[in-house]
Amino acid sequence: MRWFEPLLVILTLVTGLVWALDKWVWKRAPREDSLLDEGHENGLIETARSFFPVLAIVLVLRTFIAEPFRIPSGSMIPSLQIGDFILVNKFAxxxxxxxxxxxxxxxxxxxxxxxxxxxxxxxxxxxPQKGEDFVKRVIGLPGDRVGYHMGQLTINGVPVKYQTIRAVPDGDGEGMARPSELRTEDLPGHPHQILVSDDSLALGAQGDQDLVVPQGQYFVMGDNRDNSLDGRFWGTLPEANLRGRAFAVWMHWGHDGINLSRVGHSVP
Structure with a gap:
């Protein structure tokens, strides 16, 4: 919800201004207006005084500490599921x-x-999606040479190794019905699981990429490799667009309701 953050900032500023005026100006001024007499305070002032501390705390927490986000798509399956609510470290x-x-x-x-x-x-x-919150995995750092051809990822000329875990006949279950494989991708320093369609070769050069990541930018991909709109299609990610690092699932509310087994999972 792109409107929530601006609305939170505006409400915090407005209630803070009313609170400050009430504390430092109106209460020190002669009380000629009956609306400002003790016992007959203006309802707006009372509301602002009550809500300002709460709004200020929420704004500080979600701006500088941690912010919740909901996973709306299957592009990070199997690491994150549609309906996962994740916590994002905002100061990382x-x-x-x-x-x-x-x-x-x-x-x-x-x-x-x-x-x-x-x-x-x-x-x-x-x-139309520009500016929306996306979640992906960092694959390439500034200065890296990244290649992706027919499902094979290379970093600085070195092919990344894969190990098949098991077949997934029904695909990701969230729109990609093609038979798939669950694999471990041995990304240097951070092995993790990915989902790859069995017919990746049939997809041809879709998503194929060769690039050098510019300074101040990153190359990101989804773990659901054949069902992700990521850097293979729109290029590198500017550092200025980063919101934070996902680190935990705090709730899951998917198509089948609340799934408590997902609660507390760390983001791999």
Whole structure:
């Protein structure tokens, strides 16, 4: 919900301004207006005074500490499922201002294998999804040479190794019905599971890529390799678009209702 953060900021500023005026201006002024007499306080002032501390705490927590996000698509299956509610570490990559997402205090940078939430840069300037929150895995760091051909990922000329875990005859169960394989991808420093369609070769050069990741940018991919709109199609991710690092599932509410078995899972 792109509107929630601006609305939270506006409400916090408005209630904070009313609270400050009430505390430092109106209560010190002569009380000629009966609306400001003790015992007959204006309802707006009372509401602002009650809600401002709550709004301020929520704004600080979700801006600088942790923010919840809901997984709306199957692009990160098997690591994340549709309906997972994840917590995102907002200070892992530096403190950022709300709305503008400008980094004001550098703290760290993404590592290969991190699952990151970011503002989608869009395939075109008028892409209707541009600015929405996406979640993918960091594959390429600044300066890396990344290749992806016929399902084989290479980093700096070295092919990444895979190990098949089992067949998944029904695909991802969320729209990709093609028979698939669950594999371990031995990403340097961060092995993890991916889902790959059995007919990846039949897809031809779809998503094939060869690039050098520019400084200040990252190359990201979904773990559901044949059902993910990621860097193979729209290019590299600017550092300025990063929102934070996903680290835990705190709730799951999918098509079949609440699934308590997902609660508390760390994001691999």
């Amino acid at each position: 990559y530096g403190l950022r201002l709300p709305i503008s997402n400008t980094r004001i205090v550098p703290i760290g940078d993404p590592k290969r294998g991190d699952v990151v939430v970011f503002k989608y840069p869009g395939m075109t300037p008028d892409d």
